[in-house]
Amino acid sequence: MLRDGRVVAVKRLYENNFKRVEQFRNEVEIVTRLRHQNLVTLYGCTSKSSRDLVLVYEYIPNGTVADHLHGKRAKSGLLSWPIRLNIAIETADALTYLHKSDIVHRDVKTNNILLDNDFHVKVADFGLSRIFPNDVTHVSTAPQGTPGYVDPEYYQCYKLTEKSDVYSFGVVLIELMSSLQAVDTNRHRHDINLSNMAINKIQNRTLHDLVDQSLGFERDCITRRMITLVAELAFRCLQQERDMRPSMEEVLETLRAIQNEKLNTHKVEVVDISVDDEIALLTGSISPPSPISVFTDK
The missing domain is CATH 1.10.510.10 (Transferase(Phosphotransferase) domain 1)
Incomplete structure (x- = not known):
């Protein structure tokens, strides 16, 4: 939960290799340009100084x-x-x-x-x-x-x-x-x-x-x-x-x-x-x- 009360889902890419970094950058680049009621919203991501690759999305509670x-x-x-x-x-x-x-x-x-x-x-x-x-x-x-x-x-x-x-x-x-x-x-x-x-x-x-x-x-x-x-x-x-x-x-x-x-x-x-x-x-x-x-x- 964020400080403003929003419940979030955290996606962490564990393998910090070149392929994972490229996938991470690709996802951030694409999702930040999208706004649609049937697409998940990206709230934020890891800063450049962090060792972890983390994406923070809105939490969708009812499974897949x-x-x-x-x-x-x-x-x-x-x-x-x-x-x-x-x-x-x-x-x-x-x-x-x-x-x-x-x-x-x-x-x-x-x-x-x-x-x-x-x-x-x-x-x-x-x-x-x-x-x-x-x-x-x-x-x-x-x-x-x-x-x-x-x-x-x-x-x-x-x-x-x-x-x-x-x-x-x-x-x-x-x-x-x-x-x-x-x-x-x-x-x-x-x-x-x-x-x-x-x-x-x-x-x-x-x-x-x-x-x-x-x-x-x-x-x-x-x-x-x-x-x-x-x-x-x-x-x-x-x-x-x-x-x-x-x-x-x-x-x-x-x-x-x-x-x-x-x-x-x-x-x-x-x-x-x-x-x-x-x-x-x-x-x-x-x-x-x-x-x-x-x-x-x-």
């Missing part, structure tokens, strides 16, 4: 999204579908702001999405973030991030773009739908990576096998419709080729439209389907369409 989905707070059952959808929207809002500020987060994951007591989002941890010049298409850099969330094209080609965050956010969307971890070696070898598992389930039209059944997917047609639309969006975010993925701004607009039960600016009726029904592709959909799409124009 990962804690509530599959961690120590998971059994509380507090994350209803409306709360999960709002978490997705607020996270997308923060990432859209970062991208408009020419910054790529590079480590988007549920462990870096903090929650306050009202379950509002604070995106954290900018140690791996990069300032992205607006006059280039990509930055060539060695792949960094967390297994299960790293953009495969970035991993293979060493080309970092804003779409790398979009891929990672797609994994977060699947986590919010399924309550499963991004990587779990206890699952079948084809399902260890959650993104692969999700794409296979969607392509095989077995979305109901992926969704956390406590969310009411089988019981409530409105919830089923909204989750299906979010799965459609996640499918697009998880495309192997970055040019096939939507921008973060488009992701945010789509999530808000889903929350408002609207689709873009024209009215579209979403046909309610039973889990076992034959599923048709969306005619004229933005490529690539997900096999779970079912829409008809009014």
Whole structure:
């Protein structure tokens, strides 16, 4: 607690080597230029005369999204579908702001999405973030991030773009739908990576096998419709080729439209389907369409 009564979280980098110092400087440089309601606020940092690398942030009391989905707070059952959808929207809002500020987060994951007591989002941890010049298409850099969330094209080609965050956010969307971890070696070898598992389930039209059944997917047609639309969006975010993925701004607009039960600016009726029904592709959909799409124009 600071002298003025503010409760803070202190982040200390223990390995005081060149890499850690660079990470520390990078985080300070980036966070001090950001102001957004869904990003953690940096209060201060170590002075040049100190031997320790310390960052002092506002304290966010309600743990991480990962804690509530599959961690120590998971059994509380507090994350209803409306709360999960709002978490997705607020996270997308923060990432859209970062991208408009020419910054790529590079480590988007549920462990870096903090929650306050009202379950509002604070995106954290900018140690791996990069300032992205607006006059280039990509930055060539060695792949960094967390297994299960790293953009495969970035991993293979060493080309970092804003779409790398979009891929990672797609994994977060699947986590919010399924309550499963991004990587779990206890699952079948084809399902260890959650993104692969999700794409296979969607392509095989077995979305109901992926969704956390406590969310009411089988019981409530409105919830089923909204989750299906979010799965459609996640499918697009998880495309192997970055040019096939939507921008973060488009992701945010789509999530808000889903929350408002609207689709873009024209009215579209979403046909309610039973889990076992034959599923048709969306005619004229933005490529690539997900096999779970079912829409008809009014």
